[in-house]
Amino acid sequence: MNPCISRQLLTLCLVFSRLISVCYGRMNPQFKVKAVNLGGWLVTEGWIKPSLFDGIPNKDLLDGTGMQLKSVTTGKFLCAESGGGTIIVANRSAASGWETFPLWRINENTFNFKVFNGQFVGLDTQGNGIDVVATATVPGASETFQIVRKSDDLSRFRIKAPNGFFLQAKSEVLVTADYEGDGGWGDDDPSVFVFQSSGGLQGEYQVTNGYGPDKAPQVMKEHWSTFIVEDDVKFIASNGLNAVRIPVGWWIAQDPTPPKPFVGGSLQALDNAFRWAEKYKVLVIIDLHAAPGSQNGWEHSATRDGSQEWGKTDANIAQTVAVIDFLAARYANSPSLYAVELINEPRAPGATLDSLNKYYSAGYQAVRKYSSEVYVVMSNRVGDGTDAREFFSLTNGLTGTVIDVHYYNLYSDVFNNMTVQQNIDFIYTNRSQQLSYVTTSNGPLSFVGEWVAEWQVQGATKEDYQRFAQAQLDVWSRATFGWAYWTLKNVNNHWSLEWMIQNGYITL
Ligand SMILES: *[C@@H]1O[C@H](CO)[C@@H](O)[C@H](O)[C@H]1NC(C)=O
Ligand SMILES: *[C@@H]1O[C@H](CO)[C@@H](O)[C@H](O)[C@H]1NC(C)=O
Ligand SMILES: *[C@@H]1O[C@H](CO)[C@@H](O)[C@H](O)[C@H]1NC(C)=O
Numbered sequence: 001m002n003p004c005i006s007r008q009l010l011t012l013c014l015v016f017s018r019l020i021s022v023c024y025g026r027m028n029p030q031f032k033v034k035a036v037n038l039g040g041w042l043v044t045e046g047w048i049k050p051s052l053f054d055g056i057p058n059k060d061l062l063d064g065t066g067m068q069l070k071s072v073t074t075g076k077f078l079c080a081e082s083g084g085g086t087i088i089v090a091n092r093s094a095a096s097g098w099e100t101f102p103l104w105r106i107n108e109n110t111f112n113f114k115v116f117n118g119q120f121v122g123l124d125t126q127g128n129g130i131d132v133v134a135t136a137t138v139p140g141a142s143e144t145f146q147i148v149r150k151s152d153d154l155s156r157f158r159i160k161a162p163n164g165f166f167l168q169a170k171s172e173v174l175v176t177a178d179y180e181g182d183g184g185w186g187d188d189d190p191s192v193f194v195f196q197s198s199g200g201l202q203g204e205y206q207v208t209n210g211y212g213p214d215k216a217p218q219v220m221k222e223h224w225s226t227f228i229v230e231d232d233v234k235f236i237a238s239n240g241l242n243a244v245r246i247p248v249g250w251w252i253a254q255d256p257t258p259p260k261p262f263v264g265g266s267l268q269a270l271d272n273a274f275r276w277a278e279k280y281k282v283l284v285i286i287d288l289h290a291a292p293g294s295q296n297g298w299e300h301s302a303t304r305d306g307s308q309e310w311g312k313t314d315a316n317i318a319q320t321v322a323v324i325d326f327l328a329a330r331y332a333n334s335p336s337l338y339a340v341e342l343i344n345e346p347r348a349p350g351a352t353l354d355s356l357n358k359y360y361s362a363g364y365q366a367v368r369k370y371s372s373e374v375y376v377v378m379s380n381r382v383g384d385g386t387d388a389r390e391f392f393s394l395t396n397g398l399t400g401t402v403i404d405v406h407y408y409n410l411y412s413d414v415f416n417n418m419t420v421q422q423n424i425d426f427i428y429t430n431r432s433q434q435l436s437y438v439t440t441s442n443g444p445l446s447f448v449g450e451w452v453a454e455w456q457v458q459g460a461t462k463e464d465y466q467r468f469a470q471a472q473l474d475v476w477s478r479a480t481f482g483w484a485y486w487t488l489k490n491v492n493n494h495w496s497l498e499w500m501i502q503n504g505y506i507t508l
Contacts, residue, residue: 033283033338033482034508035243036236036497037450038273040487041228042266043247043289045300046202048490052223053202056210057108060154061147063206064305065103066198067113068095069157071169073190078175080134084117088132091172100198102305104139105209109146112139114305121145123161123177132167132175150185157195158185166191201306203299204249204290209261217263224269230276232488232498237280239501240508243338244282245449245484246273247289249302250319253326262302274334283338285377285484286327287449291320296347296382308347311355320359325366332370339481340367341377341404341449348383356381357394364398375481377402377447380438388438395444402481403438404449407431407472415456420464423455427471435479445481452486453506454494462505465494469506 040048053059061067069078071090077099079092092099097116104112104120113121115134122143124131136143141162150156159167161177168179168190183189200206208216236244248270249262256264270286277284290302293309293316301310311317324342331337342363346356356378364376378391380403388405395401409415409423418426439446453469460468476483490496493503500506 032477032479033243033285033447033484034241035245035283035285035482035484036241037245037247037287037484037487038228039247039300040489041246042224042252042269043249043300043302044202044204044207044223046207047492048487048495049223049227050202050491052207052219053210055215055219056207058147058149059210060197060200061103061105061108061111062200062202062210063103063105064299064303065200066100067103068099068101068196068198069159069193070095070196071190072187072192072194074169074172076169076172078169078193080115080117080119080121082117084115084119084134086133086135087173088121088134088175089173090169090175095196095198104305106144107212109148111145111147112143113145118307123163129163130165130176130178132161132177153185155195156185157193158191159193167193169193201299201303204251204302205261205304206299208263213260213263216261217265220263221265224265227489228269228273230272230279233273233276233280233282235498236488237282242283243285243482243484244273244277244488245285245287245341246270247287247300247344248327249290250288250292250323251290251302253323274331274336277336278334282336284331284334284336285339285341285375285449286331286337287341287344287377288320288323288327289344291323291343291346292316295343295351296345297350298345298347301344308350310343310346311351311359314358317355317359317362321362321366324363325369328367328370328374332374337371337374339375339377339402341379344379344404345382345406346379348381348386351381353381353390356391360391360394364401373400375400375402375445377404377449377481378444379404379449382406388434389443392440392443401444402447403444404447405435405438406450406486407434407448407476408450408452409455410452418456420457420460420468423457424468424471427468427475431472432475432478435475439478439480446479447481448476448479448483450486451476451483452495453500454492465500465505469500473506473508 074090077092077095079099101113119134120136120139120143124133146160148158166179179191251258251262255267291310294301294303295310297308485497493499
């Protein structure tokens with residue numbers, strides 16, 4: 001997004017952008033961002049906009065859905081014995097990890113079934129060819145099944161194996177792919193299983209693979225061009241905010257032809273965001289929310305099935321640095337580019353301190369290749385056993401670094417029975433202490449990059465919400481880089497800053 005069109009103008013233009021950014025507040029120690037996240041836009045999160053999934057056939061069978069199957073004849077759940085690596089049995093009376101088969105979707109009817117230890121269900125091609133086992137580490141033809149649902153009771157499944165026969169539970173300890181008949185879906189038919197889901201994911205992988213290569217590009221293009229529009233940036237600029245944090249996925253760097261199932265077009269949307277941001281003098285924090293392989297196993301990092309592979313190899317880290325390099329190169333000359341966040345919420349212990357130190361060093365240098373002024377944001381790890389200052393030795397000696405912390409009065413039993421006042425006190429005492437701990441005079445700047453005026457309190461009044469939001473604004477104002485609300489738009493009202501502002505819950 002270099003607005004300069006000729007070489008002659010380049011120097012002048014660069015000087016001009018620097019002046020604008022100084023006015024915007026870049027590298028001005030007094031300046032703080034009051035930002036909102038544009039969540040659920042360029043990285044899908046189904047709970048933010050459930051209707052995005054409405055047009056997907058078999059939309060309860062997406063990648064990562066935890067399929068559990070109870071045999072109607074044994075009355076027991078299918079189970080990958082030992083969690084995988086050996087036979088499939090039908091002898092478990094309750095379903096948990098070994099009885100859950102995360103789906104890999106090939107198309108609306110065709111799937112691979114993953115097991116707890118990571119192998120895939122398939123036919124025992126080394127043996128008699130009909131016993132059902134979980135030994136393949138990569139799914140191939142022998143691990144590809146069709147799900148046939150009873151038309152008037154979608155929870156009744158029959159599973160067609162690649163040899164053309166249906167799976168059956170011959171006994172509690174023998175599951176085979178040799179059922180020929182069409183037993184008519186009754187409770188005496190050993191090929192009938194009752195499906196239940198242990199839960200699913202609704203991220204970018206699920207929505208794009210769910211629609212498939214023919215429909216996904218159109219659906220996503222429609223979403224990107226309508227969910228956030230120029231008027232939203234105008235709204236942001238005129239309601240006391242000065243910045244946006246924009247989550248993006250790693251595939252944006254390969255636009256317009258990212259690896260499947262991801263589809264091209266999010267780069268165009270980000271270009272638009274920069275154009276609008278420049279027009280309304282709003283700053284942009286680009287946030288790599290979904291890194292290749294998934295840095296936390298959650299849907300908002302575009303995991304396929306809940307697995308977390310990011311950072312396990314140097315090649316993966318290098319690929320991630322290349323994404324940062326791409327984004328920094330493209331937007332460094334925009335006066336609106338204020339910060340680049342290298343990765344969002346890497347989760348311990350899978351995302352190790354070692355791989356993050358490597359990545360953060362290289363990612364920092366990638367940004368500095370194009371700009372000496374853009375801030376580089378490093379997200380603290382989430383998960384147990386982490387120290388909020390664990391990246392301080394890395395940032396020591398680097399200029400323009402920021403530590404991002406996310407504070408929700410949610411996602412922990414600690415908040416289960418808290419009253420309104422206890423929630424508010426928690427902000428003024430506990431969060432305040434935590435924020436002080438990461439806010440030092442000679443360390444990186446501190447950034448509360450995600451927070452929301454939502455809690456586990458039932459039946460709270462508007463005034464309760466106003467007090468809770470105000471408490472957070474009071475405390476977060478001490479963060480030296482600033483804060484960002486999660487998020488601008490959301491079907492859940494309190495999670496939508498737009499709704500909160502329009503309805504008088506939050507005034508900035
Ligand atoms: C299920 O069957 C397998 C294979 O025979 C056996 O090892 C296992 O103990 C059985 N589990 C239960 C709960 O019956
Ligand atoms: C929280 O409240 C629920 C009922 O609302 C109760 O069952 C539970 O014991 C309470 N937990 C604590 C830690 O007080
Ligand atoms: C919050 O801080 C108070 C005061 O330091 C402390 O007693 C309490 O245990 C903290 N609560 C939690 C849930 O950490």
